[in-house]
Amino acid sequence: MQAAQGNSGAMAAExxxxxxxxxxxGAALANRLTESGKHKVLLLEAGAASHPYSRMPASFGLLISDPAANWCYKSTPEPATANREIAVPRGKLLGGSSSINGLVYVRGQPLDYDTWAQRGNRGWSFDDVLPIFKRMENYEHGADDMRAQGGPLHVCESYDQSPLYESIFRxxxxxxxxxxxxxxxxxxxxFVRTQTTIxxxxxxxxxxxxxEPARKRPNLQVVTGALATRLILEGKRCVGVAYRIANSEEVEVRAGREVIVSxxxxxxxxxxxxxGIGRPxxxxxxxxxxxxELSAVGENLRDHINARMVWRLKQxxxxxxxxxxxxxxxxxxxxxxxxxxxxxxAMPSAPILGFLKTRQELETPDIQVHVMPYVIRDAKRRLLHDWPGMTMTCYQLRPESLGTIHVRSSDAREHPEIRFNFLSDALDRQTMTDGLRLIRKxxxxAPMDPLRGEEVEPGSGATSDEDLLNHVRNTANTAFHPVGTCRMGPGEDCVVDSRLRVHGIAGLRVADASIMPTMVSGNTNAAAIMIGEKASDMIREDHPN
Incomplete structure (x- = not known):
C-alpha cells in the first residue's frame, strides 16, 4: 500500500x-498493528497532518482556540456553572489532543485501574496495565520496577527553574x-515536579x-482531512467506514477484519x-x-472541573x-x-503539581493541584497580566457528577451537544471547596511569606463554602479530560466489553478515553495512549494470522 495524505486516490478498496x-x-494503535507487517491498516484523521506551532511546548496556549488545530467544541450553558458556555478544546490533527495539550504525563493511581477490574473488566487491573505503561515510555530519569526506558514516548521532568518552585515544596x-x-x-x-512529554x-x-516511525511502513495508509460520516453496518456487523474530505462526495472503505473507533x-x-447505534x-x-439500540452511548460523561486561585507576587x-x-x-x-x-x-502547562488529600482519613489523594508561574489576563488569547503573579488550580481527581454527549443533527459536521452536569454531586461540591481551602493553606x-502578595482570586474575603462554590461556578473550566461516553463494562449500562468490542455489533471496537469506566486520577493522555497500546494487544490476539 502506498501511504496517502489528504487524498483517497491510492486507496485500496479493502x-x-x-x-x-x-x-x-489511535496513533499508538496504528503503530502497533502494523509492526509485524502482517496487517494492512487504514488510519483516518479528520484534521490536518500538523500545525507549525505544535512541536513547541507552549503551543498548548497558542492552539487552545485555533480552529486550524482544534475542534473548538463548547458545552451547553447550565445553571450549575453560571449558564456559561465552557470551551472544550480537542485536537484536530495527527496526534489528536496529544498535539495541543499541556504535556503533563500522569498515569493515575493503581486504585483507578483496580476499580475498573472490580467493575467486571478483567485484564485492566493496575498489575495488568503496568507492563503496558512501561512499554510505552522512555523515562529520562531511569528505570526500576515501576518505570522503564526504551519505549517510543519520551518522558522527563520539567526543566523550568524558579525560586517559586522551591518555596512551594517547602x-x-x-x-x-x-x-x-x-x-x-x-x-x-x-508535591512534585511535573513529568512531561517533551x-x-x-x-x-x-x-x-x-x-512518524510507522508511516514508513508500506502496510499503513494515513488519510488526513477525512471526516468520518458513519460506520457501514450490514445487519449487526460493522464492515467499513464512510467519510468525506472537505466538500467532496462520500467515500466508502471496507475493513476485512475490524473497524476501531478512536x-x-x-x-x-x-x-x-x-x-444508528445508540438511544432511540x-x-x-x-x-x-x-x-x-445501545442506551449507554453518549452517557456517563465525566470530566475534571478546574478551579483557579491567583496571587500577586512581591518579588x-x-x-x-x-x-x-x-x-x-x-x-x-x-x-x-x-x-x-x-x-x-519550552514549559508544560504547569511545572509543579500536587496530589493531595482534602481529608487525612482518605487512602489516596483526591485532588490535583497545578502551580503555574504566571497569571493569564485573557483566557481566550492566553495573554498574561503585566504584574508578577502565580496561579494555582485544583480539580477533584475522581468526580462523581455525570454528563452526556449526544448528536444534535444527522450532519457529521455539526458539533454534538455537551452537557457536563458539573457539581451535581454533593461530594464533588465539597471536594472542590475543600481543595481551594487547602491551596490557600x-x-x-510561612515559606511563602517572602514571595506571596495579596490573593486576587477569589480574594481573601471568600471564606465560606458558598463563597468558594460561587467562585467555582462562575470561573472554573474543564481540564480538557472528557471520558466515559462509551463506557467499558459487562452490563447494559456500558457500550463496550472488556476487550473493547461494542456490545451487539461484530467487527467494531472503541479504543480511546471514551471507554474509561471511571476517571483516572489525573491528566488522561497517558491512560489514553495505554488504551491504544492495550487494544493492539487484544486485536492481535484475536487475529493472529
Missing part, C-alpha cells in the same frame, strides 16, 4: 483494519505534605512518537450515533435510523508575567527557546 481517529490512542512540607520524587512510581501523593525542547505527541470522548459517541429517543427525532523575576511583558522580553524568551530549548516556550504557609 484493508484489514480501519482506525478512525489518529489521536493519543510550604507543602510546612503543613505536612511531602515532596515526591516520582508520582508515577510507587505512590502518587505529594524531548530536547520539543513536544512528543503520538504523531511524533508513534506515527475519536475520543467527544467524537466517538457522535460517530456511533450518526451510524436521541436518534429518532433527528431522522437517524436506529440500527442497534520580581519570579514569575513569567514580567518576563513576557513587552516585545523585547518576549523576543528574548523566543530567542532563548531557539538557542537553548529552555524558558517559557499552602500559599499562606
Amino acid at each position: 484493508v484489514d483494519f480501519i482506525i478512525v481517529g489518529a489521536g493519543s490512542a 510550604a507543602g512540607e510546612a503543613i505536612g505534605i511531602r515532596r515526591n520524587p516520582d508520582y508515577n512510581g510507587a505512590e502518587q501523593e505529594g 524531548k530536547n525542547g520539543f513536544r512528543q505527541s503520538t504523531a511524533v512518537a508513534y506515527l 475519536c475520543g470522548g467527544v467524537a466517538a459517541p457522535q460517530l456511533l450515533e450518526l451510524s 429517543d436521541v436518534l429518532k427525532p433527528l431522522g437517524i435510523e436506529v440500527k442497534h 520580581r523575576g519570579v514569575s513569567y508575567n514580567e518576563r513576557m511583558a513587552g516585545l523585547i522580553p518576549r523576543g528574548w524568551q523566543f530567542l532563548r527557546y531557539l538557542t537553548t530549548r529552555r524558558g517559557f516556550m 499552602v500559599a499562606e504557609a
Whole structure:
C-alpha cells in the first residue's frame, strides 16, 4: 500500500483494519498493528497532518482556540456553572489532543485501574496495565520496577527553574505534605515536579512518537482531512467506514477484519450515533435510523472541573508575567527557546503539581493541584497580566457528577451537544471547596511569606463554602479530560466489553478515553495512549494470522 495524505486516490478498496481517529490512542494503535507487517491498516484523521506551532511546548496556549488545530467544541450553558458556555478544546490533527495539550504525563493511581477490574473488566487491573505503561515510555530519569526506558514516548521532568518552585515544596512540607520524587512510581501523593512529554525542547505527541516511525511502513495508509460520516453496518456487523474530505462526495472503505473507533470522548459517541447505534429517543427525532439500540452511548460523561486561585507576587523575576511583558522580553524568551530549548516556550502547562488529600482519613489523594508561574489576563488569547503573579488550580481527581454527549443533527459536521452536569454531586461540591481551602493553606504557609502578595482570586474575603462554590461556578473550566461516553463494562449500562468490542455489533471496537469506566486520577493522555497500546494487544490476539 502506498501511504496517502489528504487524498483517497491510492486507496485500496479493502484493508484489514480501519482506525478512525489518529489521536493519543489511535496513533499508538496504528503503530502497533502494523509492526509485524502482517496487517494492512487504514488510519483516518479528520484534521490536518500538523500545525507549525505544535512541536513547541507552549503551543498548548497558542492552539487552545485555533480552529486550524482544534475542534473548538463548547458545552451547553447550565445553571450549575453560571449558564456559561465552557470551551472544550480537542485536537484536530495527527496526534489528536496529544498535539495541543499541556504535556503533563500522569498515569493515575493503581486504585483507578483496580476499580475498573472490580467493575467486571478483567485484564485492566493496575498489575495488568503496568507492563503496558512501561512499554510505552522512555523515562529520562531511569528505570526500576515501576518505570522503564526504551519505549517510543519520551518522558522527563520539567526543566523550568524558579525560586517559586522551591518555596512551594517547602510550604507543602510546612503543613505536612511531602515532596515526591516520582508520582508515577510507587505512590502518587505529594508535591512534585511535573513529568512531561517533551524531548530536547520539543513536544512528543503520538504523531511524533508513534506515527512518524510507522508511516514508513508500506502496510499503513494515513488519510488526513477525512471526516468520518458513519460506520457501514450490514445487519449487526460493522464492515467499513464512510467519510468525506472537505466538500467532496462520500467515500466508502471496507475493513476485512475490524473497524476501531478512536475519536475520543467527544467524537466517538457522535460517530456511533450518526451510524444508528445508540438511544432511540436521541436518534429518532433527528431522522437517524436506529440500527442497534445501545442506551449507554453518549452517557456517563465525566470530566475534571478546574478551579483557579491567583496571587500577586512581591518579588520580581519570579514569575513569567514580567518576563513576557513587552516585545523585547518576549523576543528574548523566543530567542532563548531557539538557542537553548529552555524558558517559557519550552514549559508544560504547569511545572509543579500536587496530589493531595482534602481529608487525612482518605487512602489516596483526591485532588490535583497545578502551580503555574504566571497569571493569564485573557483566557481566550492566553495573554498574561503585566504584574508578577502565580496561579494555582485544583480539580477533584475522581468526580462523581455525570454528563452526556449526544448528536444534535444527522450532519457529521455539526458539533454534538455537551452537557457536563458539573457539581451535581454533593461530594464533588465539597471536594472542590475543600481543595481551594487547602491551596490557600499552602500559599499562606510561612515559606511563602517572602514571595506571596495579596490573593486576587477569589480574594481573601471568600471564606465560606458558598463563597468558594460561587467562585467555582462562575470561573472554573474543564481540564480538557472528557471520558466515559462509551463506557467499558459487562452490563447494559456500558457500550463496550472488556476487550473493547461494542456490545451487539461484530467487527467494531472503541479504543480511546471514551471507554474509561471511571476517571483516572489525573491528566488522561497517558491512560489514553495505554488504551491504544492495550487494544493492539487484544486485536492481535484475536487475529493472529
